[in-house]
Amino acid sequence: MPTNEEIELKTIQPTAELSSFVESFWMITNPTDKDRQIVILPDGRIDIIFSLTDKINFKTTLRGIDTEPQQASIPANSIFFAISFNLLAIEYVLPEKVYSIVNGGVNLPSAFWDITNKDLYDFKQFTEKVSRKMLSLIKPDIDNRKQELFELIYSSNGTLSVKELSEKVFWSSRQINRYFNQTIGISLKAYCNIFRFKSSLHHIKQGKLFPELNFTDQNHFIKEVKKMSGVTPKELSKNENSKFILLSALP
Structure with a gap:
């Protein structure tokens, strides 16, 4: 779903097997040479965000629950692929505790879940790859x-x-x-x-x-x-x- 100034947003829904854990996959790209100022609104989700800026700066971030609006920017020449999680994922899929990162986030290790910068050029393939990974990680005996x-x-x-x-x-x-x-x-x-x-x-x-x-x-x-x-x-x-x-x- 394109917005003005060439910012592009897309979402893909998870498979039925993951729907209790994953709310959606989303992508934002800013192919322009200008940073785009945005406001992040609280939405009750926990996100893992894979970002690539200027084709070289790659990082992965786990973001906790937001309780207030956050000023942010989408950098110029950047790509963001992300997974938005439902609450059940906190105990049964995610690798880190999130209670300490309300209104904040932490960086995750390089090549987390085997995702690298090369995976951020095909959104559909990205969702399929991380879906397979998450299905292999789901812990048994769900409450x-x-x-x-x-x-x-x-x-x-x-x-x-x-x-x-x-x-x-x-x-x-x-x-x-x-x-x-x-x-x-x-x-x-x-x-x-x-x-x-x-x-x-x-x-x-x-x-x-x-x-x-x-x-x-x-x-x-x-x-x-x-x-x-x-x-x-x-x-x-x-x-x-x-x-x-x-x-x-x-x-």
Whole structure:
């Protein structure tokens, strides 16, 4: 999905075997000679990002959960291929703990998962290669209670309360919050708020500037959107210069 100034965005969905662990694969390229300023919005995902700049500078980064908007740039002459993970991947696929990198990231070793700069020229082949690698890494004996909890958060767009989620999965609120803080780095409620905001972006992009996902009222909706994006729903919907890259990528 091209945006202005020749920035290109593409996404590919995972296979059914990986869908519990991977939300999507995505690609951003900036073939121009100018850096592109963007804002990264909280979306409830953990990312592994493989980047190549000027055809020589290759690195791999694991990025944790974002709780606030982040100013960033897409460097000139750069390619980014990435994997966005669902929460279940934290314990069963990812090599590093993410609780300590909220609003940040860490560099991963060279040739992580056997990916090199040569793999960043064919997006489809990249997704197939990392998919095979991840399938070989998935740990057995998945906790069904955690899997059900995460699926409830996603299917409800983050609108269920901690109490409702706790009752549905027969897991105490206190234990769930301890798990979230020790594993993900934020509370369950904070995560649900992030996911509800992300789910609201579809409505905001369509110009629906009123709450549709269990916000208390209009003021609460505006306050949450400003907290997550730094701007009002109206300003976010305009997305001037396509700087809110997550909004630009939505269909």
